[in-house]
Amino acid sequence: MVKPLIAANWKMNMTTGESVAFARRLAENLAQLKDRKIVIAPPFTSLYPVAEILKGTGIHLAAQNLHWEKAGAYTGEISAFMLCDIGCRYVLVGHSERRTLFGENSEGVNKKVRAALNRGLEPIVCIGETLGERESERTFDILAKQIKEGLNNLSTDDIRRVVLAYEPLWAIGTGKTATADQAEEVHGFIRGELGRTFGKEASSGVAIIYGGSVKPENITGLMAQPDINGALVGGASLDFESFARIVQY
Ligand code: PGA
Numbered sequence: 001m002v003k004p005l006i007a008a009n010w011k012m013n014m015t016t017g018e019s020v021a022f023a024r025r026l027a028e029n030l031a032q033l034k035d036r037k038i039v040i041a042p043p044f045t046s047l048y049p050v051a052e053i054l055k056g057t058g059i060h061l062a063a064q065n066l067h068w069e070k071a072g073a074y075t076g077e078i079s080a081f082m083l084c085d086i087g088c089r090y091v092l093v094g095h096s097e098r099r100t101l102f103g104e105n106s107e108g109v110n111k112k113v114r115a116a117l118n119r120g121l122e123p124i125v126c127i128g129e130t131l132g133e134r135e136s137e138r139t140f141d142i143l144a145k146q147i148k149e150g151l152n153n154l155s156t157d158d159i160r161r162v163v164l165a166y167e168p169l170w171a172i173g174t175g176k177t178a179t180a181d182q183a184e185e186v187h188g189f190i191r192g193e194l195g196r197t198f199g200k201e202a203s204s205g206v207a208i209i210y211g212g213s214v215k216p217e218n219i220t221g222l223m224a225q226p227d228i229n230g231a232l233v234g235g236a237s238l239d240f241e242s243f244a245r246i247v248q249y
Contacts, residue, residue: 004223005163005207005230006247007039007062007124008237009092010046019046023053025240030247031057037230038247039090039124044078051087062090062124065098068108068115080119091116092232093123094150096169106149113150117158124163124232125150126211127190131170140189147193159198164190164208165232171212173235180221180228183210187227216245223249 014022019042030038041062042050051061067077083091093116094109109125116123127146129139143166151162166186171178178186187208194203210222211232222228237243 002205002207002229003035003037005037005039005209006249007041007090007165007209007230007232008243009041009064009095009211009232009234010043010238011064011097011234012043013238014042014046016046016049019043020049020053022240023050023059025244026059027053027057030244031059033247034058036247041090041092047083047088048086055087060089061087062092063088064092064095066091066093066112066116066121068111070115080115080121083121084119088121090122090124090163092165093125094146095126096128096167096172100169106146109150110152113162114153117154117161122161122163124165124209126165126167126232128167128169128172128212134168134170139186143186143190144193147190148197151197154198156198156202159194159202160205162206163230164194164206165211166190166208167211167232169212173213175213177213177215177218177222178210180218180225183222184225184227187225191227214246216242216249219246219249 039060039062041064063083066080067074070079070081093112098104113123129142133142168178190208191203207229209230209232210228214231214233215236
């Protein structure tokens with residue numbers, strides 16, 4: 001049984017003041033939920049103050065991106081080493097906005113995944129198809145490729161520390177969610193692909209979470225599916241009440 005994981009992706013939103021106020025409410029109201037993992041991914045500027053508030057609460061911190069090198073002349077970048085230093089446990093890798101707006105490819109995603117794992121961070125690796133790819137029935141081919149390239153050279157032990165986030169691009173920020181059945185079909189496919197590469201035993205323990213217009217109204221149906229182990233929530237995670245309802249699905 002995979003422990004459910006609900007993650008908030010705040011993207012480029014929230015000042016430090018807003019982040020701190022949100023984190024305090026989380027710590028006060030939701031830290032007692034021990035049967036699920038709660039993860040918050042604030043912007044880089046808020047990571048440290050939020051880490052200080054979440055310390056000891058059991059609520060985890062994630063960064064939204066990282067660079068694969070440990071240190072050096074990489075202006076504007078942040079390393080896995082630095083993220084660990086301030087208390088991050090997770091890091092998002094290969095979010096579709098990084099892939100489409102900032103030119104990230106699977107090779108870079110793979111370097112980031114391996115850098116994260118090497119430092120003890122748990123990568124939340126995002127994969128998903130566009131509307132055109134779905135309509136031309138290429139969803140499974142695209143996902144198989146993203147999995148193969150993004151998780152290249154990982155061991156069975158590594159895969160146990162990876163979270164896969166299935167985020168169909170046509171559902172992100174559009175208000176258009178995949179139905180629970182559509183998402184479950186893909187999650188089952190992803191688990192099968194992981195099983196072929198890493199073995200059934202390891203793949204059955206991997207958290208595969210869904211992202212794309214998750215809201216309080218659709219979380220229960222999604223979480224009722226056997227291969228949906230959680231959610232990556234964008235827009236609806238910016239409002240405390242709405243995120244709290246999602247976490248308590
Ligand atoms: P959304 O974003 O919930 O606003 O669709 C999800 C994501 O991009 O992770």
